[in-house]
Amino acid sequence: MRRAVSVLGELMVTAGVLVLLFVAWQLWWTDVTSGRAQAATVAELQQEWSADRPATPAPADPAAPVAPDVDQTPPQGDAFAILYVPRFGRDYAVPIVEGTATDDLKEGIGHYDGTAMPGEVGNLALAGHRVTYGKPFNLIADLQDGDxxxxATADRWFTYRVRSEEIVSPRQVSVIAPVxxxxxxxxxxxxxxxxxxxxMHSARQRYVVHALLESVTDRSAGPPASLAAVG
Incomplete structure (x- = not known):
């Protein structure tokens, strides 16, 4: 009996250690690996976009609809834009990838299939982790109206301004409707x-932030004033 209890105790300790290691991997190591991969993707996009290419003039009305820089929906998992949020820090820059599947969200911020592209009339809907895998939306609840x-895409900067926030059920998909x-x-x-x-650390609800397009500028003109610190 003593031997059985001793063996059981050792198994429980081993199981506890394994659980702790899994939590450490999930909460820390995935942040490290995904963060590095996402930073590398941002650098690759910026290098690709810096190559000489004709600028696409922004519309006279900065809030008018524009033709997307991407002629069609990118393949799932492909990065096609970069998100900058000054409220999240001057170094914050995360790739936007097509799709919101588990593997897509490891690579950056996911673009909901079928929603608008940057600058288009409609709703550019994005999803991101608050914890793990680079946690790009960790500070989403810190956003304030007007932020x-x-x-950024290959040709343009699209500046949106936060208008509202809400907490909803995961089933309330109307938050990503065109309006x-x-x-x-x-x-x-x-x-x-x-x-x-x-x-945080739960999938029971969704924290949602809505922002409205304020302006569109050519990348050749440099970053918008709100990103002056980002460069």
């Missing part, structure tokens, strides 16, 4: 919606 959310929270309504403006699990 800038900037999307947020108004399914079936025809859009006339360009929105950006960011979604992340809520509360």
């Amino acid at each position: 800038a959310v900037v999307v 947020p929270d108004r399914p079936g309504e025809t859009p006339t403006e360009a929105w950006l919606t960011m979604t992340a699990c809520h509360p």
Whole structure:
């Protein structure tokens, strides 16, 4: 009996250690590896975009609809834009990849399939982790009305301004409708919606931020004023 109890105790200790190692891997190591990979993707995109290419003029009305820089939906998992959020820090720059599957969100911020592309009328809907895998939306709840959310593509800077926040059920998919929270309504403006699990370390709800397009500028003109510190 004593031997059985001793063996059981050793097994429980081993199991506890394995659980702790798994938690450390999930919460720390995935941040390290995904963070490095995402930073490398950002650097690759910036290098690719820095190559000489004709600039695409921005529309006279900065809030007018524009033709997307990408002619069609990128292949799933491909990075096609970079997200900058000054509220998250001057060094914050995360790739936006097509798709919101588990593997896609390891590579950066996911673009919901079928939603608008940057600058288009409709709703550019994005998903990101608050913990693990680089945790790009870790500080989403810190965003305030009026904060800038900037999307960079090969040719343009799109500056959105935060308009509202809400906490919803994961089943409330109307938050990513072309007009947020108004399914079936025809859009006339360009929105950006960011979604992340809520509360922290839980998938019970979603924290959602909506932002409205304020301006569109050519990349050749340099970053918008809200990103002056980013460069």
